[in-house]
Structures are given as C-alpha cells and as structure tokens.
Amino acid sequence: MSGLSKEALKLRLLQLQCHFSWKLLLKDTDPDELEDRLYDQLTYLVTKNKYMVYNFLAYVIHLRKDYTKAIANLKKAEEMIEENNPDGTDQKYLVTYGNYAWIYYHMNQHEDSQKYVDKVEQIYKELKGSRDVAEIYGEKAWSLLKFCGQYYEEAKQCFQKALELEPEDPEWITGYATVVYRLEGFNGRTCSSSDCKSLELLRNAVEKSPKDPVVKALLALKLQDLKRTGEGKKYIKEALEQAPNLPYLLRYVAKFYRRAGMVDEALHVLKSALALIPTSAFLHQQTGLCYKRKYLNVKKSLENGNYYGRQVHSAEELHDLLQNALFHFEKTVEHKKTFVYAYVELANMYSEAKKYQKAEESFQTVMSFPDLIEEEKQQIYYNYGQFKEYCVRSESEAIDYYKKSLQITVIKQERQWSEKALRRISTRKIKNDIHDAEGYALLGFVHKTNGERNDAIDCYEKALKYDCYNEEYVSELCELKLMI
Template identity: 25%
Template sequence: MHSYARKALENQLEVLDGLINSENPTPICEGSVEGRLPGKKSKTLASEGDTQQNVSNSALMNVMERIEKLQEESLRRLQSLESTVQDNTQAIRSATDSLEQLGKQVDDVTLHVDSLQSQVETLEKENAVLRESASLPKKMEPQNIAQQLHFSVDIVHRLGPRSADRHSSRRIIVQFLSRTHRDKIWKDARTSKLLKERKIQIFEDLTPETKDARNKLWPMVEQARKEGKRAGFRGACALIDVFSRASGLQLNLNKCELLPIKDCSSTSICNIPVKDSVTYLGIIINKNADSSAAQSQTTLEAKLGALQCHFTWDLDPSRSKLFCLRDMLKDIGTEEGNSWQGHIYNLQGYIHYQLGFTEDAQCFFSRAAEALHHMRNTGSDEGPWLVVNYGNLAWLHHQLGEQAESQTYLSKVDTLLKEYPSPSEDELHPEIYAEKAWTLMKFGRDKTLLAADYFERAIRMQPDIVEWQTSHVMALVKGCGHPDEPLEENILEKIKIAKEHDPDNLYLAALYLQERAKKGRKIEDEVRELAEKVLRKPPSSYSGIRPLLKLYRTYISKDEAIDLAEEALERQINPDKRHLKWCAAICYKRRIYSDKDNPLEPKKIDRAISLHKEVISLYPDSSVKVKIALANIYAKLNHGQDDADQIYQDLLETDLEPADRQILYNCYAKYLYFDRKESYKAIKYHMMAAEIPNQSGYRESSIRELKKIKGRRHYMCGEIDEFLAKLQD
C-alpha cells in the first residue's frame, strides 16, 4: 500500500479508538468490593452491562461504515496514482526514443560537417592556385606559358575512339583554369607556322546547340563578309555590322521574308510577307528547331544522293584496296598532256577522304577542277566535265559539316545540268559516263564490263574523243575472257582500230601485240621496236613498260626482260623510279621462280632481294604481295628458310583485311606444302583461305589445291571432303 494511503488509514483508526473510548467508559471502581471479588455479579451491574453492550455495537457499526468509506476513497486514490504512474512511464519512454533520434541526427550532422570541411579544404587549395595564377604577369612570352601551364590547365584528355588510320591521332580536349592563358594560346594558334607545318588544328569546343545554331547562321555571316561587312560569331549568335557605306548595297524588299520569333497573326508587315518557315540557300528555317533541321537535312541528303560522283557510285573499297589505288594513281603520273589528269585527281580526292585525309582530299578536288578546265580548253570556265567534281565537293563539305558550301556546289551542279543537258534523254551526259567508266575500271574485274558499257554509251553520244575509244577497248580486254586465253576476233579488231586512232598510246600497242601472240603470231621484232619507243617516254604505269616487260618474259626471254628493266632504270633521270623498280622486281621474281635448273648467279639474286626490300619501303601501305614474293625468293635459296619463315610469321601476326589475309593464307599454304613439306599445316591454311568469303583467284587456287591433295589419297581426305561439302552448302 502506498505510504500516503497507509498514513491516512492509521489516522482514521486513531479517530475510531477515540470515539470508542468516549462512548464506553470503564464501569469498575477501584474501591468497591464487587470490583475486587471476581466471579461475583449483581443485577445492577448486569443491567449496566447490557446497556453498554448495545451502545458498543452501534458505535462499531458506525465505525465500520466509516472504515468502508475510507477504504473506497483510498482505492480511488490508489487507482488515480496508478494511472499517473503509467502516464509518467510512457512519457519517460517517449523521451528516451526522442533522445536516441536526436543522437542519430547529431551523428549525421557531424558527418556532413566533416564532408563540408573537406570540400572547404579543397576549395582553399584551388583558390590558392587561382590566386597564384592571377598574380602572373599579363604579358606572357611563349616560354613562360609553357612553364606555367600547370597553373592554368585543369583537365586534359583524348576524345573518341582511336581511328583505323595508323597515321592519324585522336583529338585532345583541354579545359583551362586561366582565361588569360587560354586566350593567348587561342590567339597565337591562328598564326602559328609550326602548327600549320605539322597539320595541327586548335579550335573551340562548342556545345551541340551552339554548333547547330552557327551552322544555320553561317550562310548569313558568309554572305555578309562577301558584301564587305564585318561579321562573326559570339557564342551561338551571329553579329553582322550594318551595310558598308562604300558598298552601296541595299536590301531588295521584293525578295525579303519575315520569320516571327513569337506568335504573329499578320500575313505581312510593310508589304513584306510573314512566313512560318523560310528557305535560305536550301536550308529550311522555322521556329521548330528540330523540324527545321530535319527538313533541311532530309532535303540536302536527297539532293546529295541523286548526284553522279564517286560518293554515290557504290565503290565501297576496303582500306587496303584504297592504299593500293592511291599508289597506283601516283604511278600513273600527271604529266602535261595526260587526258585523264582531272579524273586522276578526282579519284585521288575521293580515296584520300576515305582514308581520313580530308585536307588532302580537298586539295586534290581543287586540282581536278583546274586540270579539267585546262584539258578541255574550250574558253569556258565551266562545263559538263565539272559535274562529277562539283558533286564530290558537295559531298565533301557535307561530310565536314559545312552545309552552306555543300549547298553552293549543289546549285552549281544544277546549273551545269540545265545549261548542258545530255544529248540523249533518260541517259547521263557523256562526260559523266566517261568518268564513271574510267573510275569503275580501277575497282576490279566485276565492274570492268559495266565500265565498258558506259564507255560505249558515251562514245555513241560523243564519238570524237579518242581516249574514250581507247579506254573502251582496254575495258573489253580486261573484262572479257581469261588473261591467258586469246580474245575473240571482233575484240581484236576493235583493238587494232583503236590503236590506229591513238598511235601514241604504247600501252594499247603492247596489249595488241600480246593478243596477237596468243593467237600464235610472231611478234619478237615488233616487241623490240616497241621497247625503244617505251624507253624514250617518261616512266609511268601508262607508259607501257609493264605490259612490255611481260611480253619479254613470256615470248622472248626472262633474262632479256631483266636487262630491259635495268636499262630503263639507268635511263631514268627522275629520282622517282619506284614504279620501274617494282617492274624490275617482278622480272627477277619470275626468273627465280621458273628456271630452277638454271639458277641466277649470286650477284643477281642479291640484286633481286635488294630490289624487293626497296620496293617494300617505297610502298609501305600496299606491299603485302611484295613481302610474300621476297619470302618465296628466300625459300628458293639454300640458306634462306629462316628468313622466309620470319617474313611469313610477321605477316601472320599483322592485322590484315580479309582480302589480304586470303592472299597470305593461300601463299603460305603453298610454301608449307612445297618448301617445308608440312602437308597438314598446308591443308589447314588452304581451308582458312577458302573460308574467307571473298571471291578471288586465290580462293579458287586454295580450293583446287585441296581437291588435288584429296586426289592423292592424303590421310586427311575425310576432313577435306567434309570441308568442301560444307563450303559448297
């Protein structure tokens, strides 16, 4: 029981005892006999005792009632106290939970404060660098800039994936802390001779939105500059000064259109029409940037796709083929009087663009325009012979993101086609047919017959151009029949007629002698006479030296072919003799391969090896076949196996394109089979060559060799059968 309740109860009992004592006094007197004699009772005493008994019972009942009331009140007070205790307990628990939460919040705040402290320390360090950079002198020399770059450069890293071209580098982006350094470097880069010599460009890194805005505004800026105004960019905005007073130019209000930036209900203002979209230089401009760009891009791409130029002729060469073509075109030469000089430059421009050399591509396209104008010599600056060239330039500028320039050349193409329509409806202009045919001849035998057809169409519309007739015949020779089989009589007659019309073309003369020899005619004297003419001409792949040497090797003597090649090298004054050296290397190679019973003397073998090594260095990007030839020459020597193995292993470890890998696998398989006597490995490499889905003579050769090996009942006959069946499926 609670102490307060117990104290109250004790107080009530004391009151009760007092009441009982006051209502029932003691009846016995100390001096009476009755009182002193126990066991003696009188009637008087009994009567008083009854009365006292009744009084005591009544008092006890009252006391009991009061006690019950006190107990009830105590219980009520106890229940109230118990409720108070429970409330206090709950409040204590709630306070404890709040304290725990506050403790966690204090921990979080402590961590946050630590983080902020760390950031403050970092910022203080950066501020120290900035203060140090800001204290540098404003006038800075290049040497000081180089020494202080670590104060102003924040981040440097490369952009984008590595280019497939091994000679090009990835772009580098630099973020500066110091605007002073950045502006100084930016300004000096524009006039730096060192950067120009090394072909290094420095330009501002703009956001995609700013680039798009500048591309749209560039035609206006360019036009303003042509009109003698000062115009440039500031961010995504174009700033154009007012009309030059000296120019006297005025706006032609009859051609003006207004494009409102905000909603406008007017259809015209000051008699100038208000349009929802306007077209400027073929570029559609409206308030919806995405829609405008999409429409303009779609229109531009549709026009570009309809052009007749190298970018739309489905040439699709491999990278190794591009390098071979680049070297071949260089060997053709562009000496004065070459009727295909403009076409050579045009194709060189396309090849260099595909290889990633955009500046060289633009240079070649510009040379092509000059050469075509010079060769035609019509008195007109432009003509239909420029349609392909302008188409190439339109594509080049489009690929470089220079849409205004691209549109300019598209307009030039449209003008030329309208001014010089094709003589035959539904056909291309003969100038376009001729250049397209000449180009296709350089991209494989499968395109040569199509080239012959295009030449025939061009000649039908314009029959007076001799070089077209000559190239038409050469396309027929290259595309018809097998190289070792004689041509049909009608084609031979066409060669004869073309030779009569183009007597100075010694390449065609060599082809004519070759076809006559296939039919059993005696040509030795004519070949020797032709040799004197060829040796007097400047060396190039069009001079006829290569087919002439083939005539010597096939119908006269391989040794005389070597002597003729060496004589050509001695007569050549020009230091660029690489094509002649390649032709000479071929003569030595054929001599070593064919006459095993009559080997060359060591001095000439050394000459053959040195020529091949020199040719490899002169054609670093297109010399896979020359390296294979050198390996096979080593294989024919008594102590050259190790050198041959090393060359082949180096080539096998090189990342070659499928066509070159097919050549390598086929030649290496033959080397393994005939020189190393390793038939198992040879079969594997013939299979690897045949598996490459590139239709070529090397693939056919590997399939033939596999069939021959199977016919010899080799222990791998079953595997060869299974492979050939799978290959056929």
C-alpha cells in the same frame, strides 16, 4: 545556314554523280598507294583529260581530311577543263562541281556546298534535263579502273554507257578496250582465242588513238597471250619509238620481254622505269618476277651442272639473284600493302632462302586480308600447301590446304596443281601400304570434288574396308550414295 536545311542538302548531295557517290570503298584499296599512283599519272600521262586525275586526287586527299588541299586540286581540275574545252560544253564540270559540293559539306560550309549543287542542276537544265552524260560515265569508268581490280566489271559497264552516247570518242574506246583486256586476264584467268574480245577492241583503239603508246603495248601483250609474239614485237617497237621514257609504257614492255624469255632486256627496261617511279609496286613486282626467273634458271643449271660434272654458274650468283628477288618483292608490299599475289611470291622466295618464319608471316598476313576473292584464295592455299609439305614437313596440313584449293571451282592452274598434289600423295600412300585407308579416302575426295561420284564411292568403300569405324568415311559414302 540559309537555303536548304542540312538534311535536305545531304539528300541532294546523295543524288550527285561524283566520286563521293560512286561507292569507292576504302577496304578495297590502299589510299596512300593510290595517291602516289595519281601523282605519278599527273607527272607522266599525256592526255587532255588530266582533270579527271585531279578530281580523283581531291577525293583521295579528302580521306585524310585535308580539305584545303582537296579544294586546290579541284581548282586545278577546273583550269584543265577550261584549257581543253574550246567548245564550252559545261557537262565536263559536273563531276568537279559534285566533288566541290561534297567537300564544302564536310567543311560545314553549307552555303558553298549548296552553290555547287545548284551549279550542277543548272547544267542539267541546259542539257534539257538529261541525266545520261558520257563524260560522267567515262570519268566514273576511269576512276573505277584505277581504284582496284574488283571494280573492273562495273568500269566496263560505264565505258559501254559512255560509248552508247559517244561511240567515236577515242578516250572511251581506249578505256573500254583496256578494261576488257584486264578482265580477260584478271587474277590469272586465261582466255582462248575464240572467247577473246579484247583483241579487236585493242586494234580499234590503236587505230583511233595512234599516238597512244600504252594501248599499243596492251595490244602486243594480248597478241603474246594468243601465241603471236612476233606480231606483238612490232607494236612494242612502235610504242618504244614513240615514248622511250614513259614509265607506264616501260612496265608493259618489260612484262612482254619477260614472258618472251628476254629477262635481261626486261630488267634493263624496268631499271629505267624504276628510276622514274621508284615507289611503283607494279614495277617492283615485275622486277622481282624477273629475278625470280633468273634465280630458278641458275638453280636448275647448278643442279644439272653438279649432276653432269660441269658448273656454269656460281652459288654466289644464285644467292645474289635470290636477294634481289626478295628485295623487290619486299618493296612491292611496302608500297602496296594490299597486293595479294606479291605476298605469295614473297613467301615463296623466303622459303627458297630458308627464312621459314618470315614465309609463315607472309602467308598469315595475306590470309588475314578481308574480302579475298576465290582466285586469290585458290592461289594462296596451293602455295601454302606447298610450303607446309616441303618446308614445314607437315603432310597433314599440306593436304588440308590442297583440299581447300581444289574445292574452289574457279579453273586456274593452282587448282590443277592441287589435284595433282593430292593424287601424288594418295598414290604414294597406297603404293607404300595397299591397306592405307587414308590414301583411298584422299583419292575419293578428289573424285568427289570433280563430280566423279562412282569413282569416289569406290574409293571410300575401299577406305572403309581398311578403317571400318571411320565416321568421316561413312559420312562421305552416305552423302555420295544419296546423290545417286
């Protein structure tokens, strides 16, 4: 090759800001599911920045080594930039040219690769050497946001940098509000009204982008989080009037309805959305949650009906709801094989159907995922503990998993439920036998995990009183006394 050596070219490529240098790790996503989502966005999203989707799609397609198709998507990205770039600012091409350079490098077309590296450098020269470009920060932020939840914090930082350079850009305002909203509820976290930052950000985004129905739906969901459902309904109504057939809106509308107890309305909306995007894991998951809610309501009604001598629902109806929930949770993990919470929901519904082997397989599958975060582990351990206690009838195994859930310091409802389960088991043991050492030791573990050392010492001393040679209890007691 003429020009740069292969090694020197690689060094220059590594300095480019594009999808190939943003450390989008394959272990963190399902590339097939991501590709499907990006194609759906090209079909349904109404935005002048579709070139970003084509850029991202080119990167995802290159993972299959389909370089010809990847190049075709970059050409579409160029066309979109030209169509929507009347002022002719070349910085919008920076990421596209960087992706071109990398793909040609992988094709061993080094001269073409160098040509695009030179194009990038020429744009920077026209910008008088400045490497801080809002378009790059913004495009990186949107890509991180679409990739997976573990990248939300970095996406937030990128949107902040884009806004520092272009504080009035509606695209970056909406993106920043969206990622802050997602972070506040990430993995079941709760955000008090005093700590909530996304509410005002979403209001500002709606003001800057009044024709964007999706951001209105996010504002409605945040208002619902803050117990202001009535106010949220106003934005849901406005959004639906603007885009009644937009699947990205309908999924949030359905979530709003389901959380408001309007489950039939949610299912109606979800069916419309699934007709448009039948491979959406999110839509199947939301549909599964609706059928699960209806199933649990009917199950409770049947139990109460039998108790009070009246029956409103039938066993056949209960069976159908359970099968519908299973179907949609199975579709969820089929279309998104890394969807942790969907595996837990699926396992729980298998348990309801008394398909215990399938439930066990689902739990084992999700527990084998690499790089599970603490919130995910906490939820899995609690639910697996429930499965072991009530379906497998193995109290010792259940205790082990409740303990694992409690030891994770993230404050989620599963931690509180795990503590409640351990206290329930220990109380029952002591009530059945005042000399039950394990019951006192279990209560001591709960106190110790919560930092209540004196109470923990008292419990372990009682445990040793009735099982004086237990090495575990001796060790725990010594450790606690050394802390004091």
